[in-house]
Amino acid sequence: MLEISALNKAYESPGRRVEAIRSISLGVGAGELVCVVGPSGCGKTTLLRCVAGLLPASGGEVRLDGVPVTGPPPRMAVVFQEYGRSLFPWMTVRQNVELPLKEKRVPAARRRELVAGSLEAVGLDDAAGAHPWQLSGGMQQRVAIARAVAYEPQVLLMDEPFAAVDAQTRADLEDLILRLWRDLGVTTLFVTHDIDEAVYLGQRVVVLSSSPTEVMEDLKIDLPPERDQLTTRSLPRFGELRGHVYRQIQRARGER
Amino acid sequence: MLEISALNKAYESPGRRVEAIRSISLGVGAGELVCVVGPSGCGKTTLLRCVAGLLPASGGEVRLDGVPVTGPPPRMAVVFQEYGRSLFPWMTVRQNVELPLKEKRVPAARRRELVAGSLEAVGLDDAAGAHPWQLSGGMQQRVAIARAVAYEPQVLLMDEPFAAVDAQTRADLEDLILRLWRDLGVTTLFVTHDIDEAVYLGQRVVVLSSSPTEVMEDLKIDLPPERDQLTTRSLPRFGELRGHVYRQIQRARGER
Amino acid sequence: ACGGPQPAATDPASGMTKVNAGVIAIVDTAPIHLGKAKGFFKEQRIDLTITPVQGGAASVSGAVSGQFQFAFANTTSLLTAKQQGLDVKVVANGVSSTGEQGKDFSAVLVEPDSPIKTAKDLAGKKISVNQLKNIGDTTVRASVRKAGGDPSTIEFVELPFPDAPAALQSDRVDAIWVVEPFVSQALSQGARAVAWNFADAAPDLTVAMYFTTSRTDPGLAKRFTAAMRKSLEYADAHPDEVRDVLKTYTRIAPEVITEIYLPKWPVDVNKASVQTIADLALTDGVLTEKIDVSALVP
Amino acid sequence: MRAVRLLALPALLVLLWWAVSGSSFYLPSPGRVGRAFAEIWFSERLAEDVLPSAGRLLMGYAAAGLLGVGLGVPIGLSPRLRATLEPVLEFFRAIPPPVLVPLIMLLAGIDTPMKVLVIVSGCLWPILLNTVEGVRALDEVLADTCRMYGVRGLARLRRFVLPGAAPQIMTGLRQALSIGIILMVISEMFASSSGLGFTIVLFQRQFQIAEMWSGILLLGLLGLGLSVLFRRVERRVLSWYYGSGAARA
């Protein structure tokens, strides 16, 4: 489904050139959920933006269903790390979530249903009429998630989407994503800093090295497909994988 | 040192009134490190802003050294949850960190030293010349932390300061804060979503209930004062406290 | 109301021709207002609309563009327009100097305590005129020349008439050239006249004229001329009615209206005086070539 | 390629002009105007008429810039000041410069100060309004950051308020540039005997239409030149803004 081959990206500005990504090759099958972890500033956001077609690559290419990505492909949803800036302050929460659906020409009745459903899923049903700047950080982030969920995308890109919410909400949202992924078969690329989360959610966990960024490890998570906050996390294999990824990241950081 | 008594805060806007904080009473002794946890949207940021004198309370009061807080007190530093927006885009990283020191009339030599030291402590020595918008989310957050650290405040307020960094960096930064707190005796109020972090860092952990917000529990962390990522976290008492706080938050969320 | 040039439309029923005339709202143009009020234009089957314009250039542009069938402009403006090859043709006299020293509607004024005593002293001084390279500086030079001074040393500066007295009083300029009602106003407030430039330039100087373009139907032009002649004649003979009509289209204070010097409104253009102005303008470099006045004034 | 892009539209417009010209006395052909241009402006007129005008323009523009930003910042920062001052300012803003000129002449005479004042009286508004709006719209989190770290007074102005409002201040300055040129012409319509604006008006009154258009052409070129210069400055001052994605252009 998603083919990233020898992707390279350097930011050029007068007097400063940063090679954010040296070379990344990665494939994501249809309906797969892949988690990406890596040290801060290693280029995860850059990778996601290149995949979303928002940033032109400096080298290599990204293909979606065999077609090279040059602009944002249809039916793709992104949850940005800068969730605050990705919400339109002049719209209410409901309008923010509804806007992409209107664009997709979802009939009004179905739209209402989707908006209400996704807002409820993220626990914001009573804030639907508020403006984003009247919400707490975590609430804003959940609006961004609700917008992506309501959109029912084929490909979902998420950049540290649960960074601003508390542990319990985080667990709920993790299960929401798992449900969405399972029910709709959404191909998902999920960037996170939380190793537990990566192992818990992902079918695979990709560990990026620190700059110059390459894929350090592409780890298959051989946990049972049915996941559950309590049982899965207490499996011995979970602990092993977790420890493995942790050591890899530590290695990644140490190498720089 | 810091006395919060019967603090109440409601946001009023035409057509919407949100009582963010019902009533919070809380004392923080000089040189104490108190962690605040609570469900998303429960009013932690609001509490911090009231303490910082940035937001007028609707009721109750905040006193610092016995003086009621009406505006930002001197020698207090804040790391905002919206780290990205709190950096001046027209300044480089170094200038951002240096600005408050200039205002404090720290001599140039000492200033250079502080800036270099704090940037190194957060691992950003080579990005000193970059502008904030040329940095990744985690890097931006670390700039905000470096700015607070270099300021050498008497009171330090931090609002989810490590939300955007990877696990390993987070551990390093936690130890940085602990060192700062211990060396300079900084009175610290630390908001976090990470229960482990709260228990690891705090001398006390304050659990807030969900809206209508009150203090649900004020828990003394009876771990040995010398903390260490490996040993402290593997103490059985650590696990107990962690579990206790977790259950409290779950209760807090459940109650709403 | 908005649209391109409007040809003079004749209403077949009444036989009245709609005519739009561009006329500046000052004392000089009293006859056309008076004539309209008296029905002299109706007699010629002209349904006259008087549109106030701001100055000579505006009335010439308006006429050339077909907006006005007839308009009012001063002699120099018309000469300049003719020189530039514009299609203008005089149809009636506009206003003339009284030709009497001390009793004209145009004068050069100085402060009461000014060292300037006569027109000769104006040489080398800073004098305001409403428009440079126009009838004002030409005739003021003529006054100075006539008094034996050197007109080439005068420094002229542009100031609208209404602003000139204030500039004089605060010594921003040494002398001002103004026309009525500013002459009477300034005189009553103590200013002193040192030259009557229109009277000096030529006997019975024709200061301004009504004109049309070749686009206008000659028959209509004849009728307008006839009405205009009657109006001029009437105005010249009835100064009190002139003073009354001034109250309708200007905002000159009533007490000033009773005092001002009225100009002369002879029926015929004084072609000789126009030729004099043309020659003076050529001498002063306001015009660049000699103009045959007959081409302008038939 | 860049040159082609810059020149394509002007070339098209000149062609259009060519096509419609000649139909009227008031619209001479580009060739006529070009000849008049070369004749008139490549002579001592340049030093006599254009340079003094340009000098006054720059003086007035600079004064308006200082005044606009100087007034705009306090007005933008203080809602109370805004409430009291705004009606007064709006009053003066609505008075057309041509009717304001006599008043200015009463107070400032008829020479250079008057003309500079007239330019200021028009240039001030876009700078002032944009500064006020720019200051009002400063980011709240940044404002809080300043308060927390005790960034106050002059430092706050220099490090936060001015750079933060800079994008909108620059918008105002750019607007004012062309308004300044316009008012340069208007100011020379009174009490003048030389200057670019005066010359154009004189040409117009003397029905030297090609010459008049050549003067207008010169005004346009002056504006174009100044705006190119301005853009250079702006790109430097606002490099962070155009780089950061706070703005996309």
Next chain:
Amino acid sequence: MEAVPRLGLVDARFLPPASRILTTLAGQLATPELWIALGETMRGWALGLALAFCAAVVAGVVIGIVPGLRALTSSTVEFLRPIPSVALVPLATLLFGPSLGSTLLLVVYAAFWQVLIQVLYGVAAVDSVAYDTARSYGLSAWSRVRHLVWPTALPYVMTGLRLAAAVAFILAVTAELVIGSPGLGAEIQVAQSSGAVPVVYALIVLAGLVGIGVNAAVRLLERRVLAWHPAVRSEVGA
């Protein structure tokens, strides 16, 4: 304003004291001619402003979002902008004579650039993350303009509207003053050439008062359409 002439700083003949101006104004306001003139001016103003505003907003948004168009048009825009409306007087009289048409031409020409420049800067101020959001959710060009570009540019546009409203009014009066199309400006012109100083200043004061009214109206509009904006919401909240 009262003190300056009273103290003799300037001659009261040339700048009457405020009390005199105001009584004159009151007297003028009682005459129907003044209201007719004011009506004429306001008609030219409103029509011209509306035309200029719509044209400039459309042009500005199109130039701002279609790549390459900005470079293509910039030299022409910068060339045309500083050409004074008053220099267009001959063209206006040629085309329309002293009528509403010439007033409109001058008003539209002057007000257009004010709004256009503001719109261009406003369009450029769109936040890149918000823009990426719109793109990734497949918002069409029209939706992007409507839901993202327009709201972002709105504060700039409102400033442009306020600037243009004043400029349009100024040009409406000036056009009447210079060309003599009927209206307040023509009244001022007649009063000026009649040496009726108090009337001139009374009319000027009236122009200023109209300006205050126009600004208040735009401010009111701004409060409604920009309630979400930090500049406005901080004031509403405080």
